[in-house]
Amino acid sequence: MSEPSCKDGTKQDYEHNIPDVEKDTQSVIETSEEDGGSQYLSVWSRKLLRFSVEARGIRPVPLEERTDTQFSKIFFIWLSTNFNILSFSAGTLGPVVYGLSLRDSCLVILFFNLLCAALPAYLTTWGPKLGLRQMCQARYSFGYYGVILPCILNLVGMTGFCILNAILGGQTISAVSNGHVSWTVGIVVITIISLLISFCGYKVLNWYERLCWIPVLIVFVIALGVGGHHLSNPPPAQPATAVSILSFASTIAGFVITYSPLSSDFTIYMNSKVPSWKIFSWSYAGFLIPIVTIQCFGAAAAIAAPFTPSWSAGYADGNVGGLLQAMLGPTHGFGRFLTVLLSLSVTANMATTMYSFCLNAQVCVPALVALPRYVFSLVATAIIIPLAIVGSHRFYATLSDFLGIIGYWASAFGAVILLEHFVFRHNSPLSYDIQHWNAPRKLPLGAAALAASVMSFGLVIPCMDQVWFVGPIAKTSGDVGFEVAFAVTGVLYVPFRAVERRLWGA
Numbered sequence: 001m002s003e004p005s006c007k008d009g010t011k012q013d014y015e016h017n018i019p020d021v022e023k024d025t026q027s028v029i030e031t032s033e034e035d036g037g038s039q040y041l042s043v044w045s046r047k048l049l050r051f052s053v054e055a056r057g058i059r060p061v062p063l064e065e066r067t068d069t070q071f072s073k074i075f076f077i078w079l080s081t082n083f084n085i086l087s088f089s090a091g092t093l094g095p096v097v098y099g100l101s102l103r104d105s106c107l108v109i110l111f112f113n114l115l116c117a118a119l120p121a122y123l124t125t126w127g128p129k130l131g132l133r134q135m136c137q138a139r140y141s142f143g144y145y146g147v148i149l150p151c152i153l154n155l156v157g158m159t160g161f162c163i164l165n166a167i168l169g170g171q172t173i174s175a176v177s178n179g180h181v182s183w184t185v186g187i188v189v190i191t192i193i194s195l196l197i198s199f200c201g202y203k204v205l206n207w208y209e210r211l212c213w214i215p216v217l218i219v220f221v222i223a224l225g226v227g228g229h230h231l232s233n234p235p236p237a238q239p240a241t242a243v244s245i246l247s248f249a250s251t252i253a254g255f256v257i258t259y260s261p262l263s264s265d266f267t268i269y270m271n272s273k274v275p276s277w278k279i280f281s282w283s284y285a286g287f288l289i290p291i292v293t294i295q296c297f298g299a300a301a302a303i304a305a306p307f308t309p310s311w312s313a314g315y316a317d318g319n320v321g322g323l324l325q326a327m328l329g330p331t332h333g334f335g336r337f338l339t340v341l342l343s344l345s346v347t348a349n350m351a352t353t354m355y356s357f358c359l360n361a362q363v364c365v366p367a368l369v370a371l372p373r374y375v376f377s378l379v380a381t382a383i384i385i386p387l388a389i390v391g392s393h394r395f396y397a398t399l400s401d402f403l404g405i406i407g408y409w410a411s412a413f414g415a416v417i418l419l420e421h422f423v424f425r426h427n428s429p430l431s432y433d434i435q436h437w438n439a440p441r442k443l444p445l446g447a448a449a450l451a452a453s454v455m456s457f458g459l460v461i462p463c464m465d466q467v468w469f470v471g472p473i474a475k476t477s478g479d480v481g482f483e484v485a486f487a488v489t490g491v492l493y494v495p496f497r498a499v500e501r502r503l504w505g506a
Helices: 011-017 021-034 039-049 073-082 085-098 102-116 118-123 126-130 148-176 183-200 202-211 213-231 242-266 276-307 309-314 320-327 333-344 346-364 366-370 375-391 395-424 447-463 481-504
Strands: none
Touching: 073 202, 073 213, 073 242, 073 276, 073 346, 085 102, 085 148, 085 242, 085 276, 085 320, 085 346, 102 118, 102 242, 102 276, 118 242, 118 276, 118 395, 126 242, 126 276, 148 183, 148 242, 148 320, 148 333, 148 346, 148 375, 148 395, 183 202, 183 333, 183 346, 183 375, 202 213, 202 242, 202 346, 213 276, 213 320, 213 333, 242 276, 242 346, 242 395, 242 481, 276 309, 276 320, 309 320, 320 333, 333 346, 346 366, 346 375, 395 447, 395 481, 447 481
């Protein structure tokens, strides 16, 4: 396949507008050597450079190297990342786990995605302005050392998403083979493909994400075409309770709001003169179009499955891959090929997540900045494969628990980042001195951000509704933990940060 051409010009124009990652990576290799990086690794980095492998990690991209004007790239990043069977699975939670009707499930999916997608979409606009990865930006509120805690939580969250995707991909491959290929083999195949994409970095990742959503769209359209008549008459809606609606809403929020800690990782090479509304619009559409559409499709399929014998058999034990295989069953042998394409759809999500995993590892352990970014793709793979294999037969319990929990901390993180930017830095990129990105004493102490975030859980915990714990407030209201985390963290952060600035100075 050839590289996509620029919308308004030739391929030559496209190549002129993309960032010179090779030149950028060469400077990273030289800096790594100065910082004590391994000479052996530097030799390999130069060899990999010939194949467009990006080595740059968390070091800022200088203003003169932010040259990419292909702003639609960020739309395709989020479109492909979410146009997959994980989004489909998240939608099935409404009827399967929370007992909601199709109407109520779709309304929750629509309105809570409209609300929660705004935060990660907005944070993508900071990449061109600052040239900093998202968790490096967080140092300007959480501090050089304080940001390590959010980084650890983000690493756990990203690992969890990769595990869920690997399980889904493995399930689907196994379903296609009628069990001749085990879930374990499927998980390994999916993870290795994702490793190869994330290993290469910015250029290959953007090329892949620009194209990989197309076959997935075709498959979903065919599935809707051959099985859509089963979706036309859902059972009568049962009255929904506030508890079930808000608990499902918390899960939906956890799905999209957790992109916030990696939002700008994919926009730091873009031209700094781009209007923020343009990046926001591309990103917001990139989140909403696939997530809302595919999650609603998943909810409809889950409701119809008990009334369609072949679907019900395929969906046994919550096997989403088996359900999709059954939906494509009328196409016979061609349906198996289509199901394989669906299994590969999760690689787009895993590749972007593993890419950001590499960056978070360097922020979490600053000494690792001397190593090339792609080294940590190998580390991520070594973690994901065994954990996915172990958790593969508890998918629904894992999915619902995981999405509900990670939304809490991501919501608190978002409140801190936004208030620091608007209240204390007056919405000005110039207030972030990029020269201080790696200087602990020149950055905030981080005590205010950590205290506000941690103390908010004094109210978040009573508002949690999880399988293993239901708080006293959540028993009557449903899970409102992510809303409370955002509000309480915001209320506490402003006075805490004002005191910190007076005492610390930064």
